[in-house]
Structures are given as C-alpha cells and as structure tokens.
Amino acid sequence: xxxxxxxxxxxxVPEGENLVLNCSFTDSAIYNxxxxxxxxxxxxxxxxxxxxxQREQTSGRLNxxxxxxxxxxxxxxxxxxxxxxxxYLCAVEAYDYKLSFGAxxxxxxxx
Amino acid sequence: xAGVTQTPKFRVLKTGQSMTLLCAQDMNHEYMYWxxxxxxxxxxxxxxxVGEGTTAKGEVPDGxxxxxxxxxxxxxxxxxxxxxxxxxxxxxxxYDGDYGYTFGSGTRLTVV
Numbered sequence: 188x189x190x191x192x193x194x195x196x197x198x199x200v201p202e203g204e205n206l207v208l209n210c211s212f213t214d215s216a217i218y219n220x221x222x223x224x225x226x227x228x229x230x231x232x233x234x235x236x237x238x239x240x241q242r243e244q245t246s247g248r249l250n251x252x253x254x255x256x257x258x259x260x261x262x263x264x265x266x267x268x269x270x271x272x273x274x275y276l277c278a279v280e281a282y283d284y285k286l287s288f289g290a291x292x293x294x295x296x297x298x
Numbered sequence: 299x300a301g302v303t304q305t306p307k308f309r310v311l312k313t314g315q316s317m318t319l320l321c322a323q324d325m326n327h328e329y330m331y332w333x334x335x336x337x338x339x340x341x342x343x344x345x346x347x348v349g350e351g352t353t354a355k356g357e358v359p360d361g362x363x364x365x366x367x368x369x370x371x372x373x374x375x376x377x378x379x380x381x382x383x384x385x386x387x388x389x390x391x392x393y394d395g396d397y398g399y400t401f402g403s404g405t406r407l408t409v410v
Contacts, residue, residue, distance in 0.1 A: 191340075221398055230388060231401040276340070278399075284329055284348060284392075285356065286399065290340040 189214045193277055193289035201297050206264035208292045210277030215255050222251050222262050223276040225291070231276065235262070267296045301325070304389050304402035311379045311409045319374040319405050321389030327400075329392045330372040331356075332364065334385040335404075341388065347372055379409045 190213040200206060210220075219238050223231040235244045235251040237260070243252045248265040264271055274291040281287070302323045311317055321330065328349050333341040343356030347366040361383060363375045372391075376383060389402040 219398075223401075230403040231390075231399075233398050233400070236398040278341075285343055285346065286331070286341075286390075288333075288340040288342075290338060 189217075189279060189281060189287040191277060191279055191287050191289040193275075193292050195292060196290065197293045197295075199295040199297060200267055202267060202269060204267055204296075206262075206267050206271070206294060206296075208262040208264075208275050208277075208294070210260040210262070210289055212258045212260075212279045212287070214279075214281070215258050216282065217255065218280045218282050220251075220253055220260050221278045221280070221286070222249075222260075223278065225274045225276060227274075234275075267294075269296045269298045272296050302389055302391055302400050302402035304387075304405050306405060307403070308406050309408070311376075311407065313379060313381060313409060315379050316375070316377050317379065317407075318376075319387055319389075319407075321372045321374070321391075321402060323370055323372075323389075323391040323400070325391065325393070325400065326369070327391035327393050328369075329394070330366065331390045331392075331399075332362070332372065332374045333388045333390065334358065335388060336385050344374065344387075381409045383407065384409045 221236045222234040237253040250263045274293045276291045277289045278286045331346040332344040345364040350369040387405045390399045392399045
C-alpha cells in the first residue's frame with residue numbers, strides 16, 4: 188500500500204522568504220505526482236503535475252522536483268506572499284488510476 | 299464553466315438516515331472518484347469508476363455505495379448514516395493520468 192508523508196505538517200514564514208515543502212512516498216511505481224493547494228473550507232486546486240519520466244515542473248514562482256528512485260518530491264515557492272497561505276497537498280497516482288494523498292503542509296506567510 | 303459540481307454543499311443527517319451525494323462533470327472525463335477528508339488524515343479514496351457502468355472499491359468503502367449510470371454523473375450513497383461518516387466529501391474526475399485531476403468544491407456532511 189502506498190504511503191505518502193509530508194513534512195513539516197505546518198510552516199510559518201515571513202513574507203518574501205522561499206518555501207520548501209517535502210513529500211515522500213514508499214512505492215516508486217508511480218504514474219505521476221501532483222501538488223494541490225487547498226484553502227480553508229474549499230476544494231483542491233491543481234498546482235503542478237509531474238509525470239514519472241520527468242524530473243521537475245515549473246509554473247511561475249512554483250517549482251516541483253521528483254526523484255522517483257528515492258521516493259521524494261519537493262515543492263519550492265519563491266518569494267512567498269501572504270496569498271500563498273494555504274494547505275499544500277502532495278498526491279501520487281499509481282498505474283491503477285488511484286491517487287494516494289499526504290496529510291498536507293499548512294503554510295502561513297506573515298506580512 | 300467546465301468543471302466538477304457537487305450537490306449538496308452542506309447536509310446534516312440523523313443517525314440511520316440515508317442520502318445520496320451527486321457529482322457531475324462536463325469535461326467528458328472517463329474516471330471519477332469519491333474521497334473523504336478528515337482532520338489530520340488527508341484524503342482517502344472511497345470508491346471510483348473507470349468508465350460508465352463501472353465502479354470499484356477504494357481504501358474506505360464500507361458503509362457507502364456508488365453508481366455510474368451516465369458518464370457525466372457519479373453518485374455516492376449512504377444507506378444508514380453513522381456519526382463516523384461525518385466528514386467532507388470530495389468528488390474528482392480525470393481524463394487520464396497525463397492531465398491530472400479536477401476536484402469539486404466538496405460536501406460537508408454531519409451525522410448526529
């Protein structure tokens with residue numbers, strides 16, 4: 188069974204600092220890995236999707252890396268802003284079309 | 299707007315009552331999923347469907363049933379609600395693994 192772990196569970200940084208969020212998974216036989224953002228009381232918004240053959244994906248201030256062999260992904264958010272405050276979820280998709288989620292990292296960016 | 303629509307958004311049930319949650323998508327996605335989200339536990343897969351007329355069990359299927367009679371709709375049923383089913387339920391759909399998932403805004407269910 189795939190286990191997905193996100194560390195730390197919570198993170199508080201001053202505005203402008205770079206954010207580093209970690210995700211690890213136990214089974215390297217994955218189809219892809221996705222990062223989502225969830226605001227309080229809201230649904231999930233897809234941020235980045237990395238295929239298993241890729242090493243990283245970038246979108247604006249966001250960059251996600253994937254090291255499948257070691258079972259790790261890292262989400263970098265450059266020059267954080269108060270609007271980046273949210274919970275960030277990592278999820279891996281197996282070849283049976285099912286997503287396994289981590290419990291998330293709750294980020295607070297202080298103005 | 300294209301996307302995943304869940305109804306209702308909020309519901310309070312008494313123990314033993316039944317209800318159906320509706321998920322509708324207009325993106326012609328083949329795959330649809332029901333998840334529940336509980337504090338500190340992340341999202342857990344309840345049931346999923348890989349196409350019209352198909353359903354399969356996920357990680358926590360007990361106490362739930364599903365149906366996918368039409369490609370665009372995926373229904374989640376609770377036959378006899380229990381307090382342990384108090385949660386936020388999310389529906390999601392995907393075309394295939396190359397394009398990622400689209401999630402609905404969730405249904406907050408409380409069973410008293």
